[in-house]
Structures are given as structure tokens and as C-alpha cells.
Amino acid sequence: MKARPECLNCNVFDRSYFSDLENSDLEILSYEKSASFYKAGQIVFQEDGRAMGVYCLHSGKIKLYKVDTDGREQIIRFVTSGELFGYSSILGSRFNLITAEAIEDSVICFIDRSFFSDLILKYPGINKTLISSLGSMLNDAEDKIISLAHKQVRERLAEALLVLCRKFHPGGCKDNNVLQLSREDLANIVGSATETIIRLLSEFREEGLVEIQGRRIILRNTRKLKKLAGFEGIKSVPHASS
Amino acid sequence: MKARPECLNCNVFDRSYFSDLENSDLEILSYEKSASFYKAGQIVFQEDGRAMGVYCLHSGKIKLYKVDTDGREQIIRFVTSGELFGYSSILGSRFNLITAEAIEDSVICFIDRSFFSDLILKYPGINKTLISSLGSMLNDAEDKIISLAHKQVRERLAEALLVLCRKFHPGGCKDNNVLQLSREDLANIVGSATETIIRLLSEFREEGLVEIQGRRIILRNTRKLKKLAGFEGIKSVPHASS
DNA sequence: GATAAAACATGACAAAAGTCAGGTTTACTG
DNA sequence: CAGTAAACCTGACTTTTGTCATGTTTTATC
Numbered sequence: 001m002k003a004r005p006e007c008l009n010c011n012v013f014d015r016s017y018f019s020d021l022e023n024s025d026l027e028i029l030s031y032e033k034s035a036s037f038y039k040a041g042q043i044v045f046q047e048d049g050r051a052m053g054v055y056c057l058h059s060g061k062i063k064l065y066k067v068d069t070d071g072r073e074q075i076i077r078f079v080t081s082g083e084l085f086g087y088s089s090i091l092g093s094r095f096n097l098i099t100a101e102a103i104e105d106s107v108i109c110f111i112d113r114s115f116f117s118d119l120i121l122k123y124p125g126i127n128k129t130l131i132s133s134l135g136s137m138l139n140d141a142e143d144k145i146i147s148l149a150h151k152q153v154r155e156r157l158a159e160a161l162l163v164l165c166r167k168f169h170p171g172g173c174k175d176n177n178v179l180q181l182s183r184e185d186l187a188n189i190v191g192s193a194t195e196t197i198i199r200l201l202s203e204f205r206e207e208g209l210v211e212i213q214g215r216r217i218i219l220r221n222t223r224k225l226k227k228l229a230g231f232e233g234i235k236s237v238p239h240a241s242s
Numbered sequence: 243m244k245a246r247p248e249c250l251n252c253n254v255f256d257r258s259y260f261s262d263l264e265n266s267d268l269e270i271l272s273y274e275k276s277a278s279f280y281k282a283g284q285i286v287f288q289e290d291g292r293a294m295g296v297y298c299l300h301s302g303k304i305k306l307y308k309v310d311t312d313g314r315e316q317i318i319r320f321v322t323s324g325e326l327f328g329y330s331s332i333l334g335s336r337f338n339l340i341t342a343e344a345i346e347d348s349v350i351c352f353i354d355r356s357f358f359s360d361l362i363l364k365y366p367g368i369n370k371t372l373i374s375s376l377g378s379m380l381n382d383a384e385d386k387i388i389s390l391a392h393k394q395v396r397e398r399l400a401e402a403l404l405v406l407c408r409k410f411h412p413g414g415c416k417d418n419n420v421l422q423l424s425r426e427d428l429a430n431i432v433g434s435a436t437e438t439i440i441r442l443l444s445e446f447r448e449e450g451l452v453e454i455q456g457r458r459i460i461l462r463n464t465r466k467l468k469k470l471a472g473f474e475g476i477k478s479v480p481h482a483s484s
Numbered sequence: 485g486a487t488a489a490a491a492c493a494t495g496a497c498a499a500a501a502g503t504c505a506g507g508t509t510t511a512c513t514g
Numbered sequence: 515c516a517g518t519a520a521a522c523c524t525g526a527c528t529t530t531t532g533t534c535a536t537g538t539t540t541t542a543t544c
Contacts, residue, residue, distance in 0.1 A: 066384060068392045069472045076384050091377030092370075098384070127369040128334075134376040135333030141383035142308060142318050142340070148390035149433025150310045152500070183522065191391025193502055198523060214510060215521075230311045394530070425492065435532050440493060456540060457491075 004035045005058050005109065012058055012082045017130075020123045029119070033109045044086075044100035044108060051089035051096050053113040057081050060106020061168075064098050065188065075189045077137070078103075078167055089113040090130065103181070151230065153192045157200050159229035160189050161210070165219055179217040246277045247300050247351065254300055254324045258371045267364070275351045286328075286342040286350060293331035293338050295355040299323050302348025303410075306340050307430065317431045319379070320345075320409055331355040332372065345423070393472065395434045399442050401471035402431050403452070407461055421459040 005012075007030035008023065021029065035058065038044060044055065047066060062079035076098060079085045088096045090113070102108075120126045147156055164181070165173035183201070187194040201217065204210045209225055211218040219225065247254075249272035250265065263271065277300065280286060286297065289308060304321035318340060321327045330338045332355070344350075362368045389398055406423070407415035425443070429436040443459065446452045451467055453460040461467065 066388055068388050070392065072392050074388045074391050076387065087377065090373065091381075092374040093377070093381075097381050124366050124369070127366070127373070130373055131332065131369070131376065132334040134373065134380060135329065135335070138376060138380045138383060139333075139335075139339050141380060141387060145318065145383060145386055145390060145433075146308055146310050146316045148387060149316050150312065150314050154500095182520095191387075194521095195503080195523085196501060199501095202523080396530095424490095436491095437493085437533080438531060440491095444493080 005107065006030050007033065010058070017084060017126055020125050021119075025119070025122070029111070029115075032115050033111050035107060035109045038102040038106045038108060040102055040104050040106075042102050044102060045096050047096050047099045049096050051086070051093055051113070052110075053086070053089055054084055054111050054116055055086040055100070056084050056109045056111065058107040058109055060102055060108070061104040062100050062106060062108075063103050063185070064100050066098055073188050074191065075185060077140075078164070080167065084133075087134070090116065103185075148191055153190060153196055154200055154203075155229055156190045156192070157186070157197060157204075158209075158225045159231075160186065161217070161219060162222065162225055162229055162231070164189070165222070173219070173222055175219060175222050177219050177222075179219070180215060181217075182215060247349065248272050249275065252300070259326060259368055262365050262367050263361075267361070271353070271357075271361070274357050275353050277349060277351045280344040280348045280350060282344055282346050282348075284344050286344060287338050289338050289341045291338050293328070293335055293355070294352075295328070295331055296326055296353050296358055297328040297342070298326050298351045298353065300349040300351055302344055302350070303346040304342050304348060304350075305345050305427070306342050308340055315430050316433065317427065319382070320406070322409065326375075329376070332358065345427075390433055395432060395438055396442055396445075397471055398432045398434070399428070399439060399446075400451075400467045401473075402428065403459070403461060404464065404467055404471055404473070406431070407464070415461070415464055417461060417464050419461050419464075421461070422457060424457060 007018075007026045018026070018029070033056075038060070044062065045052075057079050059081050061081075062085060063075050064077050064079065064085065065073045065075045067073050079100075085100060086096070088098070091097075120130075147159060151159070161179065162173055164179055165177050168179065169177050183197050184194050187197045190197060201210065201212060205212050207224075209219075209221050209228075211220050249260075249268045260268070260271070275298075280302070286304065287294075299321050301323050303323075304327060305317050306319050306321065306327065307315045307317045309315050321342075327342060328338070330340070333339075362372075389401060393401070403421065404415055406421055407419050410421065411419050425439050426436050429439045432439060443452065443454060447454050449466075451461075451463050451470075453462050
């Protein structure tokens with residue numbers, strides 16, 4: 001387990017939120033925050049649980065999902081290191097609107113809602129960052145609605161592979177990049193049955209789009225994948241927050 | 243055509259955004275804004291067009307939609323009188339992320355982006371309203387994702403009827419409330435083919451859930467509709483901003 | 485109120501994707 | 515490194531939904 005991270009020399013957390021903070025306030029933040037270790041598979045917070053504050057992922061990987069009335073989970077987005085998550089409390093909701101689960105061993109800092117509110121009061125610039133983050137998440141969600149409403153699973157899978165590849169590879173998505181996640185998670189992103197995803201991945205492999213090594217999926221032809229996903233020319237790959 | 247609305251005695255616009263404004267600023271707002279009349283079917287602004295500012299619907303009804311690569315439209319949400327829309331410019335985007343079209347004759351006030359920014363600077367409370375509006379739209383969009391990913395058209399249609407009923411009837415959705423919109427629009431909300439919607443509406447009629455009078459759809463049994471949509475017990479009908 | 489255009493309706497068929505059941509491989513743990 | 519659980523894979527079948535074609539009703543406009 002790692003040492004407790006200090007905010008002053010944290011080169012990981014989202015500077016766009018805290019870039020205006022004076023050093024003295026960074027020290028207070030460092031003192032006020034708590035940092036915890038979560039093993040892969042552990043729940044960070046549950047939908048409908050009380051919303052206590054915001055979280056900042058120091059290292060690891062988180063999935064955010066909702067569960068429908070039949071108990072099936074739908075992954076809404078992933079969180080990678082440096083990102084803030086758990087906005088419910090800021091949005092005026094007393095309860096979490098989503099469940100957060102670590103999918104890798106993770107170190108997560110927690111900032112109490114009232115302390116974060118005080119920070120916003122002192123640094124109103126945070127509002128702007130917050131608003132544009134929410135805006136881009138909203139836009140991503142709306143694009144996902146289009147995709148679910150009009151595209152078939154084959155296209156949505158290609159889309160998901162590209163979006164995930166970009167999300168998990170900071171340099172952008174390139175050929176031979178590797179994705180490591182279960183077929184079930186993939187199905188819960190795309191919104192389909194696990195069997196359908198397995199079948200389609202086999203097809204993709206036969207067509208030379210991907211290579212499969214156990215649970216590792218290696219993208220072999222991103223150009224064709226983009227074409228399949230409908231990302232031709234006009235629009236670029238949607239921003240990876242979705 | 244109506245007279246130009248004045249902000250000072252406008253009993254329609256979203257007070258949660260402007261409730262803190264001093265009368266002098268309301269007068270300036272009244273002067274700065276422009277007000278235009280749009281006939282049903284007219285486009286207010288286009289996706290990918292330049293984002294100039296925010297709009298406030300004085301009277302009428304607006305649909306917001308995106309068009310997919312095949313030219314099929316997906317309705318994202320509706321705007322009813324008093325609501326703000328066209329957030330793109332506030333979210334830091336230079337272009338509209340969505341298309342807005344009047345579906346009834348409408349009077350719409352327009353506030354320039356720079357003037358709105360100045361207002362926010364003077365009244366930071368507006369940020370809070372903005373953040374919670376965006377939050378609730380985001381949550382609605384995520385719920386719609388669940389719905390599209392896991393429910394079948396029959397359930398989604400029941401859900402849409404209830405959500406629209408609530409949206410268009412300020413007192414809440416009650417039996418015998420009337421919905422007036424085309425089967426095609428309904429299909430573009432639910433994310434399905436128009437024929438499927440027509441068939442399902444006929445089934446709903448046979449089952450006594452709705453009554454159909456031409457293009458008017460009268461909800462006859464909201465209790466059963468809620469059951470069908472999966473709104474049983476636990477969750478209430480999602481907020482109508484979706 | 486006649487006429488045209490749009491919206492609505494229905495049937496037949498095809499395609500897409502889900503479900504269930506049975507196997508095999510992979511990866512984790514003691 | 516053996517044993518076990520979880521993940522992955524494949525086939526057969528069913529259901530849901532979309533598409534296309536054609537006809538009817540409603541609505542809007544002159």
C-alpha cells in the first residue's frame with residue numbers, strides 16, 4: 001500500500017479544479033482530505049447511499065454504473081487517475097445517483113462536501129470548471145443516447161472499443177493498443193448480452209480488426225473500426241469521459 | 243403576434259436563474275435581450291451552428307434533438323414555457339451541440355453570451371442553479387441510457403408517455419390527461435420505428451391504457467402504465483426535464 | 485367544403501439480438 | 515502446481531423489432 005498522497009506535490013489530481021489554490025489552501029486541503037486504498041472489485045460508494053462529498057482518483061481505475069430494475073448493470077463511464085468523481089453531493093442531491101466500483105487496486109482521496117463548498121466560495125473559478133465538466137459529460141451522455149437508439153450492437157461495440165482505447169491511453173488511440181476488460185463489462189457498456197459481444201469480437205478477430213489474447217483485446221485496425229463505428233471524416237472520436 | 247415581453251413583470255421566466263437580480267439589472271436585461279416569434283416547425287438554432295447565447299422560452303413549446311449519421315433524429319428533451327435552453331455557449335463550446343425547433347408557435351427571448359457571463363460574475367448564485375440544472379439533465383440522460391440499453395420498446399413507450407404527460411401538465415400526470423404529438427416524434431423519443439409505435443399504441447388502446455382520438459392520446463390508466471414502465475413503488479416518475 | 489398532403493394503420497417478411505444449454509479455456513488461490 | 519471458480523465460447527432456437535409495401539384516415543389550406 002502506498003503512502004498517503006500529499007496535495008502540494010500531487011502531480012496527478014485534476015489541476016483544472018485546483019489550479020487557482022494558494023499553497024496555504026493546498027496544505028489545508030491536504031490535511032482535510034482523506035485517502036483510502038481500495039482493492040479491485042471493492043465498492044467505493046453505492047447508488048442511493050448518502051452523498052458525502054467528492055472523490056479524486058489518485059491511482060487505479062474506477063467504473064461508474066447504475067443498476068436497472070432487473071438487476072442488470074449499465075456502465076455509465078470510467079474514471080482514470082487524476083479525475084474527480086462522485087458529483088452527486090455538489091449537484092444538490094442528498095444521495096448518490098450512481099455506484100462507483102474499483103476495477104483495479106486504487107488510491108482515492110475524499111473531500112467532504114462542506115469543505116468543497118467552502119473552496120468554491122473562495123475560488124469561484126471552480127464553478128467554471130465544474131460547469132464545463134458537467135457539460136461535456138452531458139453531451140457525451142446524449143451522444144450515447146443517439147448511439148443506443150439508432151445503431152446496432154456491431155457498430156456500438158466498435159465505438160466502445162475506440163472510446164475506451166482513447167480513455168485508457170492518454171496519448172490517444174493507436175493501432176496495437178491493448179484493452180483489458182471482461183466481455184461482461186463490455187456488454188454492460190454497449191448495452192447488450194455478453195454472448196452477443198463474444199460472438200462479435202470473434203467476427204472482429206476474423207476480419208483482422210482485433211486480436212484476442214485471453215481477456216486482452218488488441219486493436220489491430222483502428223481505421224476500419226472508426227469506419228464501422230460511423231466516425232468517418234466529419235466527427236472525431238467522442239471525448240473519452242463517456 | 244404578442245407584444246415584446248418585459249422582464250420586470252415577466253411571470254414566466256425561470257425565477258431560479260434570475261431571482262436575485264435587482265430591479266435595475268432586470269431593466270437592463272429587459273433592454274439587452276431580444277424577443278422573437280417562431281412559427282411551429284421553425285428552427286431556432288442548428289447543431290454545429292455558432293453558439294451565440296442562451297434562450298428563454300416565453301410561450302410555446304420547443305423540441306431539442308440531434309441527428310445521427312443516417313439523418314434520423316433523436317429527441318433529447320422538450321422545453322416548456324419559462325425554461326432556459328441552448329446551454330452550449332455557457333458550457334464553453336463555440337458551437338451548438340443540439341438543434342432546437344419550435345413545435346408550437348413560440349415567443350423566445352435571447353440573451354447574448356457575454357451579457358449572461360457578466361450577469362454570472364455579478365450574481366454568482368446563478369452558478370449554483372446552472373450546476374444543479376446540468377446535474378439533473380445529466381441524471382435524466384443517464385436514466386435514459388439505462389432505459390434504452392435494457393428495456394424493450396413497449397416499456398420505453400409507457401415510460402415516455404408518463405414522462406411527457408408530467409412534463410406538459412404542470413400539476414403532474416393524471417388520468418385523462420391529453421398528449422398531442424405525432425407518432426413520428428414519439429418514435430424519435432423512444433428510439434424506434436414509427437410503425438412499431440403505432441402498433442404498440444393500438445395495443446395500449448385495446449388494453450384500456452390509452453384512448454386515441456386522431457393525433458390526441460389520452461392517458462386512461464396511469465397506474466397500469468407506471469407498472470408497465472417499471473416505475474413500481476421504489477422510484478417515482480423521473481423528473482420531466484428529460 | 486373540396487383537395488392535397490401528411491399522418492396513421494396494417495400485413496408480410498427479414499434481420500437482429502436475446503435466451504438457454506452445453507461445453508472449454510483461463511486465471512486465481514491455497 | 516493442483517483444483518476450482520470464473521470467464522469465455524458455440525450452437526439452436528425464439529422473440530423482438532425493423533423494413534417495405536399498400537391502403538386509409540386526418541388535418542390543413544385555399
